[in-house]
């Protein structure tokens with residue numbers, strides 16, 4: 001990594017440390033975000049490159065033994081960790097702002113370190129390209145948001161269908177291919193569920209395999225299409241990206257590429273909700289409005305007017321009041337699970353009752369308890385939240401239990417009366433580039449407070 005700039009390195013950003021804001025010794029142990037609510041927002045917000053596309057495309061760069069230049073890569077902790085994982089298997093990686101140069105000419109290791117892989121889900125996806133390049137890969141079971149069991153059985157079954165021997169021992173997935181060329185074989189694979197990660201792992205494995213691979217019931221998410229476009233730009237033969245059926249004809253070699261990552265539809269959706277919940281007009285760019293069809297449709301149901309311009313700008317004009325609406329999360333093009341928690345924050349302030357059903361992950365409603373702490377009226381029935389709108393939320397100390405839960409709390413805090421303190425920011429830092437600074441630029445009263453240095457911290461505790 002070149003830069004001394006924490007933003008470029010994907011590290012959290014130290015803002016002002018105003019000791020008068022540090023109210024308790026426990027606050028001083030970890031970064032927190034403080035938000036004084038009920039400011040209106042105004043202006044234009046720049047949407048960063050998509051986290052979930054950037055991470056898997058970084059993994060995909062392992063397929064290529066020539067130079068890969070990636071542009072529009074967001075500055076996130078997850079991107080930094082993925083960079084470290086690539087370095088650990090021998091990749092030469094240089095970063096300059098939002099541009100990352102990756103050269104995977106020589107892969108020196110087939111094993112990814114547990115300490116890094118355990119931090120993010122997308123790290124596991126390197127198993128496909130590592131196997132394709134080396135005929136062997138050892139990757140620990142991954143981390144990521146704690147929103148369900150998140151098994152990798154579909155990845156493993158698909159790799160086995162392509163001729164890999166796969167076993168899981170002591171938490172490490174070990175896969176290898178036998179035969180003189182140690183090359184995976186094309187196969188016909190049906191996914192029981194259109195898993196984003198399994199589709200991506202198997203697509204990458206198939207790109208350099210011997211023969212044709214068909215993935216049926218494939219995920220259709222924009223990030224899957226972006227990965228396919230990246231691989232095609234290197235010479236891969238992939239048809240059907242964005243449909244339920246992918247056909248991949250293996251090639252023996254990929255060439256260098258210069259590729260720009262798509263804008264982050266989840267970050268864009270979060271800022272649309274920031275506008276709606278604060279009753280503020282905002283403009284977002286760059287965005288691909290088609291990637292937000294389900295979110296825009298639901299926002300319109302809640303009373304907002306949304307105008308897409310030039311296929312890369314979205315303007316939102318919130319209605320006088322927030323109307324209730326029901327939501328069920330589904331694989332793309334359905335309503336995205338990653339927007340479920342943020343959208344719930346909006347509906348806590350609606351004029352009526354909304355049902356929000358989470359179907360993609362079995363345990364992705366931890367934010368409910370935190371929103372209730374802020375005065376929301378939510379009851380749970382199985383995986384459905386029954387949200388009865390209240391006239392106002394009130395600021396409170398809350399914990400960001402996972403990435404999108406953190407975004408939901410930031411949104412609730414922007415609308416709430418009084419001050420909200422959000423802790424456990426490690427989740428938020430994984431997925432939002434400078435969310436506090438972007439909101440501040442729009443007029444939010446938001447401050448990130450970094451922990452005191454160790455020495456000052458212990459003397460503060462002694463007092």
Ligand SMILES: CC(=O)N[C@H]1[C@@H](OP(=O)(O)OP(=O)(O)OC[C@H]2O[C@@H](n3ccc(=O)[nH]c3=O)[C@H](O)[C@@H]2O)O[C@H](CO)[C@@H](O)[C@@H]1O
Nearest residue numbers: 052121122150151152153154155195196197198338360361
């Ligand atoms: C890094 C990344 O891109 N993360 C995204 C990706 O996660 P991820 O790729 O992990 O999500 P999946 O689409 O694989 O998971 C969806 C469902 O399938 C299940 N499943 C998945 C794989 C498997 O082998 N077996 C299995 O049962 C999961 O437990 C979950 O219940 O897509 C999710 C669904 O849009 C998003 O919320 C995440 O932000």
Ligand SMILES: C=C(OP(=O)(O)O)C(=O)O
Nearest residue numbers: 121122144145338403404
């Ligand atoms: C769940 C998410 O990320 P991950 O899959 O990396 O845990 C997310 O981006 O909302």
